[in-house]
Amino acid sequence: MxxxxxxxxxxxxxxxxxxxxxxxxxxxxxxxxxxxxxxxxxxxxxxxxxxxxxxxxxxxxxxxxxxxxxxxxxxxxxxxxxxxxxxxxxxxxxxxxxxxxxxxxxxxxxxxxxxxxxxxxxxxxxxxxxxxxxxxxxxxxxxxxxHYVESRARADGSGQRDMFTPADLARDQSYFLFATTQPQLDYLRFxxxxxxxxxxxxxxxxxxxxxxxxxxxxxxxxxxxGDYAELIRKLRPEGVEPGDIAHLDGRVLGRHEGIIHFTIGQRRGLGIAGGEPLYVVKIDAPSRRVIVGPREALKRTELRLSGLNWLGEGALSPEAQPLYARIRSTRPPSPAEIRLDGEGPAVTIRGGEYGVSPGQACVLYAGEGPGQRVLGGGFIARA
The missing domain is CATH 3.40.50.620 (HUPs)
Structure with a gap:
């Protein structure tokens, strides 16, 4: 071998x-x-x-x-x-x-x-x-x-390198490496x-x-x-406080023991009874309210990013640039566009995505499949 x-x-x-x-x-x-x-x-x-x-x-x-x-x-x-x-x-x-x-x-x-x-x-x-x-x-x-990613030297003789998705997409770890800066990438090998x-x-x-x-x-x-709640309760017990579970229409459906028990898109373990399937669609930390609603309420097409690490050619502009965006490590990239306006980087996902959560990564690619260039990414600040 x-x-x-x-x-x-x-x-x-x-x-x-x-x-x-x-x-x-x-x-x-x-x-x-x-x-x-x-x-x-x-x-x-x-x-x-x-x-x-x-x-x-x-x-x-x-x-x-x-x-x-x-x-x-x-x-x-x-x-x-x-x-x-x-x-x-x-x-x-x-x-x-x-x-x-x-x-x-x-x-x-x-x-x-x-x-x-x-x-x-x-x-x-x-x-x-x-x-x-x-x-x-x-x-x-x-x-x-x-890590299962590739990096290759640019043909321009600059000594800089680009990151690409690996041969084995089942092991692709580019989602977790989007924040690698250009100087770091130039020094790393995979x-x-x-x-x-x-x-x-x-x-x-x-x-x-x-x-x-x-x-x-x-x-x-x-x-x-995998018990996140227990770790958080141990390190920051003062931050775990109960609150309401409310429907999008304003109805209070129940109480919870802390927002740390919930994530966007969650359906099971909500602790409430209802005639329709309900999902966590928003977590309002200041008011300690967990907002639930139907699955369709989870769909998002417009994302705002913070901490953008751009590895693509040139600078971003107000003109939309086509690319592919990935919002979960377990999902394939989707056709999207990125632009830069007065509020910062904005990504439009053409077909929309479900379960988009602030704090998660939105990783950007030149295409889909193995050997595709990683253009960087950022953290989802608002969706």
Whole structure:
């Protein structure tokens, strides 16, 4: 499986001239199969590879719980993998930084009635800012990760790179990387972008790496068993207050124990009885009201974005630019347009989307399918 063509592909992905053994690459190793295979491929290609694992949080269940990352057992797995590959490995304690930049922001966002994406925040602050800086301190030419996206050097000789969707769309992680800035993208490399997950596992098995069959991370890493409400209640108990559940027509249908138990588009677990299917269509945090209504009330065509990271050509203007927009990591991109007016970036989704929630990401693409350029994106501020 690891033939010369794959080695050549890895070297092409790195895209640096010279003897590979003189080129230092820091590889972010989470302890999972993807980052381990990334380190292995770079080592096989002859580069001077240094593995770094970030300890981001710690709680009892994380040591043995499946579906977590960046703590407990995963750190041990990363250390063992680095030893098996014969590369130096370091563990950096970023717990306080992670709590401040990711966990605290996650809690604040939920209490504001939003649906945050902590993986995006982690990538743009801790991993692609702090870890990237440490990589430069180690005189690394690039920082490599096990994300399933591709990046390619521009043909204009500028040294800048563009991001593209991977060969395996089932593993596409571009939605979580939209906030990667141009300088960060120029320094990053993604050797798995041309592989499928099955191929990555086969490589791990071929090399006898113990993580070959390790389950993928599933939950948000710092939320045991996916219980967001319990985490928020523990960290900010003063922010969890009861309120009304009201219909769009103004009728009060019941009471709730805190807006943190609800997200836009939710249908189950509302705690109210009604003759028609009802969905959460709005969360009014200041008044602690959860507004429900029929499914059709969830449809949105116009979105306002904050924190826009634009990776496309030129600057945005009042003239609508056609592209594709993706508002959920589990949904394909939809035909859309973006324009810039006096209120900032605005996205029009031609066919509309359901369940659009403030705090979620709207990621922008040049097209749909594998190998499509990622044009950036922003956080949904209003829909």
């Amino acid at each position: 690891i033939g010369q063509s794959l080695i050549d592909s890895v070297r092409e992905t790195v895209g640096l001239a010279g003897d590979p053994s003189t080129i230092r690459i820091v590889c972010a190793m989470s302890g999972g199969v993807d980052s381990t295979v990334t380190a292995a491929l770079l080592k096989q290609a002859g580069f001077d590879v240094v593995g770094i694992t970030l300890q981001l949080y710690d709680h009892g269940e994380a040591v043995r719980r499946k579906g977590a990352c960046c703590a407990g057992q995963d750190i041990h797995d990363a250390r063992r993998a680095a030893a098996a590959l014969g590369i130096p490995h370091y563990v950096l304690d970023f717990e306080s930084r992670f709590k401040e930049a990711v966990i605290d922001e996650f809690v604040t966002s939920y209490l504001a009635g939003e649906t945050p994406i902590p993986c995006v925040t982690c990538n743009r602050t801790v991993k692609f800012a702090d870890l990237l800086a440490r990589s430069r301190d180690l005189d690394a030419a690039v920082l490599a990760t096990g 050797p798995l972008g041309a592989l499928t997950k099955a191929e990555a596992r086969a490589i791990a098995a071929e090399l006898g790496l113990g993580v070959a069959e390790k389950p993928d991370s599933q939950d948000i890493c710092f939320v045991p068993e």
